[in-house]
Amino acid sequence: xxxxxxxxxxxxxxxxxxxxxxxxxxxxxxxxxxxxxxxxxxxxxxxxxxxxxxxxxxxxxxxxxxxxxxxxxxxxxxxxxxxxxxxxxxxxxxxxxxxxxxxxxxxxxxxxxxxxxxxxxxxxxxxxxxxxxxxxxxxxxxxxxxxxxxxxxxxxxxxxxxxxxxxxxxxxxxxxxxxxxxxxxxxxxxxxxxxxxxxxxxxxxxxxxxxxxxxxxxxxxxxxxxxxxxxxxxxxxxxxxxxxxxxxxxxxxxxxxxxxxxxxxxxxxxxxxxxxxxxxxxxxxxxxxxxxxxxxxxxxxxxxxxxxxxxxxxxxxxxxxxxxxxxxxxxxxxxxxxxxxxxxx
Amino acid sequence: xxxxxxxxxxxxxxxxxxxxxxxxxxxxxxxxxxxxxxxxxxxxxxxxxxxxxxxxxxxxxxxxxxxxxxxxxxxxxxxxxxxxxxxxxxxx
Numbered sequence: 334x335x336x337x338x339x340x341x342x343x344x345x346x347x348x349x350x351x352x353x354x355x356x357x358x359x360x361x362x363x364x365x366x367x368x369x370x371x372x373x374x375x376x377x378x379x380x381x382x383x384x385x386x387x388x389x390x391x392x393x394x395x396x397x398x399x400x401x402x403x404x405x406x407x408x409x410x411x412x413x414x415x416x417x418x419x420x421x422x423x424x425x426x427x428x429x430x431x432x433x434x435x436x437x438x439x440x441x442x443x444x445x446x447x448x449x450x451x452x453x454x455x456x457x458x459x460x461x462x463x464x465x466x467x468x469x470x471x472x473x474x475x476x477x478x479x480x481x482x483x484x485x486x487x488x489x490x491x492x493x494x495x496x497x498x499x500x501x502x503x504x505x506x507x508x509x510x511x512x513x514x515x516x517x518x519x520x521x522x523x524x525x526x527x528x529x530x531x532x533x534x535x536x537x538x539x540x541x542x543x544x545x546x547x548x549x550x551x552x553x554x555x556x557x558x559x560x561x562x563x564x565x566x567x568x569x570x571x572x573x574x575x576x577x578x579x580x581x582x583x584x585x586x587x588x589x590x591x592x593x594x595x596x597x598x599x600x601x602x603x604x605x606x607x608x609x610x611x612x613x614x615x616x617x618x619x620x621x622x623x624x625x626x627x628x629x630x631x632x633x634x635x636x637x638x639x640x641x642x643x644x645x646x647x648x649x650x651x652x653x654x655x656x657x658x659x660x661x662x663x664x665x666x667x668x669x670x671x672x673x674x675x676x677x678x
Numbered sequence: 679x680x681x682x683x684x685x686x687x688x689x690x691x692x693x694x695x696x697x698x699x700x701x702x703x704x705x706x707x708x709x710x711x712x713x714x715x716x717x718x719x720x721x722x723x724x725x726x727x728x729x730x731x732x733x734x735x736x737x738x739x740x741x742x743x744x745x746x747x748x749x750x751x752x753x754x755x756x757x758x759x760x761x762x763x764x765x766x767x768x769x770x
């Protein structure tokens with residue numbers, strides 16, 4: 334390995350060094366020793382200098398060694414590496430627009446959805462507290478892209494990270510889809526990954542907006558609550574269409590499934606309903622930018638396929654969430670299969 | 679007993695970056711202005727262009743990126759490459 338090394342007294346001192354140098358997100362790190370980094374590279378069957386991805390704007394090469402260092406720091410286990418690598422490949426896709434999403438004042442995070450058998454193999458959580466901290470794998474895999482942006486891509490706040498506010502998902506924002514308790518097609522399968530395969534889908538996203546409706550059995554009424562949340566985002570954040578994700582808890586899925594609705598039905602209904610007139614900006618303090626186009630209609634989704642429908646959450650509670658895009662179609666969701674030894678799992 | 683940890687940062691010497699030589703004089707020079715499409719850039723460049731011309735700049739090549747968040751297309755950069763120097767708008 335060619336990387337510079339530092340000798341410190343112990344793990345506590347290593348964390349102090351990384352905190353003092355600005356090499357972490359403020360949370361403690363696991364010290365990336367040569368032995369650990371080597372074990373992570375071995376688990377991924379990669380050499381230190383192998384290039385995992387290239388950030389397309391500044392052409393920074395993200396090597397396997399730096400990915401392994403970030404994964405160790407984040408608290409991952411070595412067997413998480415195939416998922417971590419898929420995430421890095423996804424965010425380096427040109428259509429993801431990683432540099433813009435990072436440098437923007439808009440302050441997005443990488444929202445990661447994991448599908449397939451790898452979820453269970455790694456003990457990922459898809460049920461209680463699905464969008465938060467219920468599993469080491471979710472928490473630490475989701476932390477890796479931020480550490481790479483910080484250390485490899487120069488995304489230090491105030492330098493190349495120019496976020497005005499950011500949001501807590503920038504620490505970690507990784508969910509596994511619940512594929513076990515319903516007949517819906519997994520997100521990755523809907524996006525072209527062969528059935529039974531594992532994959533990650535990554536979206537440059539704002540903070541999740543939690544919604545509640547426990548008072549209807551009508552799928553249209555229920556989805557109206559999701560559409561209303563998206564309309565609010567169109568009016569109060571950005572009116573331009575792009576990829577949105579909706580995370581649908583089990584109680585809401587039960588309503589939709591009882592009515593025979595598929596994910597496609599959900600997407601088509603929300604596509605029709607999540608739209609606003611530009612003139613509605615009058616009611617939210619943005620009258621200055623309505624101009625002469627008050628009757629123009631702005632949909633949240635360009636097509637129904639722009640909506641990522643994710644099943645996750647605990648068994649009780651009429652809750653769901655809308656995860657909005659960073660900024661329109663300037664960054665699109667990317668799905669990448671998880672590979673082990675060159676084979677999709 | 680000490681432990682040895684690895685540097686998490688990009689190895690800086692893997693990506694050498696060099697600055698172009700400075701423009702020797704504005705008088706008679708050709709300068710490029712790259713617009714990043716952010717609000718205000720065009721008006722700012724209007725003033726800048728007038729200022730540069732007062733200082734004797736002979737030609738100003740103005741180009742606008744199609745998108746603020748993505749790199750300028752190669753053909754656009756080729757146009758700007760004919761200038762003696764380029765001013766690139768960054769940020770808002």
